[in-house]
Amino acid sequence: MAKSPGLPYHGCLSPEGILREIQINLLECKVCFETFSTEQRERRPQNLSCGHVLCLECITALSHPLLRKLECPFCRQLCTVDSTSHCQVLCDLQQLLVSRSPTSSVPPRWAKGSSVTTTSLHLCAAFGGWGTLINPTGIAPLGSSGTIVVVHGGEKRVVVFSLQGGKLHSFGPEGKASGEMCYPVDVAVTPSGYIVVTDAGDKTVKVFTSRGNCVLTIKDSFQLPWGVDTDSCGHILVSDVQAGTLSQVKVDYCHGVILEHQTVVSDLQSPKAVACCHVTGNSAVMEHPSDITPSAERHTFRRLRVFTKDFQLLYQTDTFSLTLQSTVRLNMSAVVFSRDGDLMVTDSDQGMVFSLGKLQHGPVLTPLVVDHLIRPVGVIVLNNLLITLDGGDHTVKIYTPKSDSGATMK
Template identity: 70%
Template sequence: MAVSPGPRRCGSMSPDGILTEIQVNLLECKVCFEKFCRQQRDRRPQNLPCGHVLCLECITALSHPLLRKLECPFCRQLCSVDSTSHCQVLCDLQELLFSWSSTSSAPPHRAKGGLSLATGVTSSALHLSAAFGGWGTLINPTGIAVLGSSGTIVVVHDGEKSVVLFSPQGRKLNCFGQRGQASGELCYPVDVAVTPCGHVVVTDAGDNAVKIFTSRGNHVLTVKDSFQMPWGVATDSCGHLLVTDVQAGTLFHVKVDYTRGVTLEHHASISELQHPKAVACCQVTRNTAVMEHLTDDTHPPERHRHTRLKVFSQDFRLLYQTDSFSLTLLSTARLNMSGVAFDADGHVLVTDSERGMIWSLGKLQDGPVLTPLVGDHLIRPVGLVSLNNMLIILDSGDHAVKIYSAKSDTGSTIQA
């Protein structure tokens, strides 16, 4: 039996913390986010032939009605519905935990203050208030952005139509971006940003281009000049584009006339970066943050991931930098930074895709102040947006958008 993904961070956790990890990571379906339940037929955990576990309802929904086969949402193995079996061990484990909680005066739960680390620092009181998407609605999502005051959430993923727009409540509003190289089509979308006037900007690594659409999906412009492999994209308050080129090692600054659909200016603002990917622009200070992925020729890259964060001023002067190794010295955890964003106060936020966490690094002028913000219900966060005292996080681990707020009422789950 394999449940994707497995429990994390158990080495230094208390017994209550371990029990909570079991409940979150083993006893809920990672497609629909519903708890397994042996009393409800559709919620019973079922083993797929590949070893992963889904609830019966999701197996039925994902399988072909005639062929009775489905692709495992985690490992992509083709599985026969007739070869699935009831996962008795998870039912027994759930029954055991229920019996324990009914007799214990202190049932397992997550502390109100959030995830406690061995350093003694605790996260702010951010709680999961909504989650939507799931396999099928989103497939291996890679980029997220939010459209201004409307709160419309834009995600790029590997589905048939690569760009999906959701309401703040998780209802699918629109989707566009058919796979292909023609005008208005996308080959391999990586990241997405939105402009103040409501345009959607997508980096297409397959076509080595940046493609601009209206929010309704109408193609406005394709920018291909000088790009070798565009990756991350952000917009400043004027609607100008900041695009990282992972192969050229460059941050490009692009000015566009969206009304006429023409490029006004396109130049390299920063060169000699090492595999830059994620990029963010602070709407308060207008500083730009870029995440570099450093290479280590002496070790396999899958064993020694090393990232460096650089923050530049509005005129692209380097203000400060830090890297994953330096940040590890401030904590007992080895950080694997991937995504980056700014909050409303100008603090730098980063995703930790290995530990499934969101960290605040502060404003960095006097050095980073490492503070965990979110550590619950995240698997592999790859992107985030800070908006109205909320964090909107893209979790590629279970193909979902997750919204965290300071409210104490948790557990609201919306399925698009």
């Protein structure tokens, strides 16, 4: 049986959802993200001796031209090109799905009759994969020059990448000492370039320079810190899942000193993702009430709250409200503001990214990313790019507007 680099579990899926999972998890090469094809020789699925499956083109590209050997990009086992074999089971599965739905080989990602409009973005690049990234959980832009920071469960748990996928440097080995990481969950970067990480393992928030030198560790202030972002002044916003709070921390970064630490919102239910808008000063928090009372609903329930600069509630919506308005049931997870203040959320069940607009007059639900995502756990906007962190296949994926779509990431 063909191996996958890691299939996500989403609980009870509809038949259409199961078909979509098969399309994305089994019928795409996880190196080039192209769909397997029996008609194109270079796209034929091939078994490596370790059991993982790549397309023939990627096997050729990754193997040594003389030794005809390659290292599996998922398990790092050394394999020979001569030992590869055609993966007939995936070809048969693909033919079965095509015969089941002759008009479209890709199952719909939202309900028929949905009132949403579509402004699809195009996948232009992807990098990472198992080994380079291990169960990544957070992503943030490091300045505007095209550098990003990712936290994951690897040997060094904070990694800085270029947009071309080059690993610039990494830091934060596993441990509880200064400069070490137990279980990093989320990451943010201040306007002046300091990297802030929430560590759920030892219940701290840690601040580093862009080169990885530990500046400050905030201890004994949180029960279970989770989401983090920074505002235009460099103040840190942290959600606490267990305490149900949103805290603001003001720091003197040059001297590594906490100037002020206050709870700004205290009535939240299992708050996780946090986002700040540098244009308006608003902040957004994603609540997971169903994590507290999982038996209350069969389906996952999420609540999104948006606060003003002085933390007055500006707007809120939730899974149920969005379903009534658009027939689309979102499992909202990550959240981010665009450059002009539109709110964007990821859907970790459907593998999509939606724009909700500015929310003051109600959400205008617009799918932005509808392809190639498995389980998005993070999303950022950098220049005119939308960059997602996919926990399903441990990758960073970069999307741009299609030339004919009129989409923009402003």
